[in-house]
Amino acid sequence: MMLLKGGRVVDPVNGRDGSFDVLIDGDRIARVGRDLAVDGATVVEIPSGLVVCPGLIDMHVHLREPGQEHKETVATGTAAAVAGGFTAVACMPNTSPVNDNAGVTEYILKKASEANLARVYPIGAVSRGQQGEQLADIAELRQAGCVAITDDGHPVATAMLMRRALEYTRMFDIPVIEHCEEQTLKVDGVAHEGYHASALGLRGIPGEAESIMALRDISLAELTGGRVHVAHMSARQT
Numbered sequence: 001m002m003l004l005k006g007g008r009v010v011d012p013v014n015g016r017d018g019s020f021d022v023l024i025d026g027d028r029i030a031r032v033g034r035d036l037a038v039d040g041a042t043v044v045e046i047p048s049g050l051v052v053c054p055g056l057i058d059m060h061v062h063l064r065e066p067g068q069e070h071k072e073t074v075a076t077g078t079a080a081a082v083a084g085g086f087t088a089v090a091c092m093p094n095t096s097p098v099n100d101n102a103g104v105t106e107y108i109l110k111k112a113s114e115a116n117l118a119r120v121y122p123i124g125a126v127s128r129g130q131q132g133e134q135l136a137d138i139a140e141l142r143q144a145g146c147v148a149i150t151d152d153g154h155p156v157a158t159a160m161l162m163r164r165a166l167e168y169t170r171m172f173d174i175p176v177i178e179h180c181e182e183q184t185l186k187v188d189g190v191a192h193e194g195y196h197a198s199a200l201g202l203r204g205i206p207g208e209a210e211s212i213m214a215l216r217d218i219s220l221a222e223l224t225g226g227r228v229h230v231a232h233m234s235a236r237q238t
Contacts, residue, residue: 001040004021004024007033024136059089061092074112082117088118092153102140105141152179156217177229185205
């Protein structure tokens with residue numbers, strides 16, 4: 001058994017936020033309370049200011065494997081995750097090749113199993129090769145272990161493609177994660193449109209580039225009964 005003492009325990013489910021001790025027995029939390037003393041338990045003193053909480057989940061990470069191992073791997077990415085308190089991550093499909101089929105999904109899960117660190121939940125692509133043309137095989141991706149689909153880095157290219165994606169994901173009870181950016185408004189902008197972009201000589205992007213795409217996708221979600229999650233939302237209009 002292990003007894004954690006002195007940390008700030010944050011436990012939203014049970015309404016705890018304060019200084020508590022935590023007794024861990026095997027892979028279970030046996031007791032939470034103040035001034036616990038348990039014979040035979042290994043005591044770990046938690047330095048002041050550190051937080052003890054349920055494992056965090058990051059639902060938008062880029063593990064880059066396969067194909068971009070010079071940037072990151074499943075092993076290094078999940079090692080960084082657990083070092084920061086994240087016990088589960090969901091990884092984007094913009095790998096090389098793109099995670100648009102069962103083979104890539106299974107490869108990612110195999111690497112995650114070998115690393116044996118944070119749990120990894122693959123996210124598949126909406127379109128084949130993330131090209132915005134043909135819908136990926138969503139049934140195959142779901143069966144292989146994908147928990148959502150996205151063309152992250154790019155918006156779903158057309159309203160019809162988004163409609164079909166929402167119709168299929170509804171059948172498999174997974175969401176479409178959308179990178180909302182209306183490309184004809186963004187053009188080659190690199191910063192939020194306004195005074196600071198102009199002062200720095202940067203091409204601006206209006207907030208409406210995000211909100212217009214979000215409006216399209218919300219309308220299609222209402223039409224189809226599918227679920228859409230707007231990623232990294234930043235515009236007040238949205």
